[in-house]
Amino acid sequence: SKNYSMEEFLNSYxxxxxxxxxxFKKIFSCLISDNSEIVNKVSEYxxxxxxxxxxxxETDRVQTVEEKMRYFQKMAGIIYPVLIIEGVxxxxxxxxxxxxxxxxxxxxxxxx
Numbered sequence: 001s002k003n004y005s006m007e008e009f010l011n012s013y014x015x016x017x018x019x020x021x022x023x024f025k026k027i028f029s030c031l032i033s034d035n036s037e038i039v040n041k042v043s044e045y046x047x048x049x050x051x052x053x054x055x056x057x058e059t060d061r062v063q064t065v066e067e068k069m070r071y072f073q074k075m076a077g078i079i080y081p082v083l084i085i086e087g088v089x090x091x092x093x094x095x096x097x098x099x100x101x102x103x104x105x106x107x108x109x110x111x112x
Contacts, residue, residue, distance in 0.1 A: 005110070006074065007106060007110035010075075010078055010109060011102075011103065011106050013075065013078055014078050014082060017082045017083070018082055021082065021083060021085075024079065024083060025083060027042055027046065028079075028083070030042045074110065077109045078106070078109070081096055081105075082096060085097055
């Protein structure tokens with residue numbers, strides 16, 4: 001199977017979140033709850049999914065804590081803005097629902 005560049009991965013990740021915004025809102029509300037049993041179960045599920053995705057990235061060297069932090073920062077730079085897409089549009093004046101704007105945003109994020 002093909003390995004993806006960070007930019008290709010972030011584009012796919014962003015599309016997936018856009019298509020499943022309600023599910024991701026529920027997942028994140030569970031992750032910030034005080035119920036450690038729920039947090040552990042959701043974290044386990046999410047970590048399993050993310051592990052599969054990480055293995056497809058061409059850099060394929062997400063092993064050190066620093067690399068995991070960098071990877072997490074890029075993912076966080078996608079998920080929060082997409083979950084509050086209307087807020088981003090109102091506060092910052094760009095619309096991540098627009099495919100061209102989204103590609104430009106992801107290009108900047110991937111190459112930091």
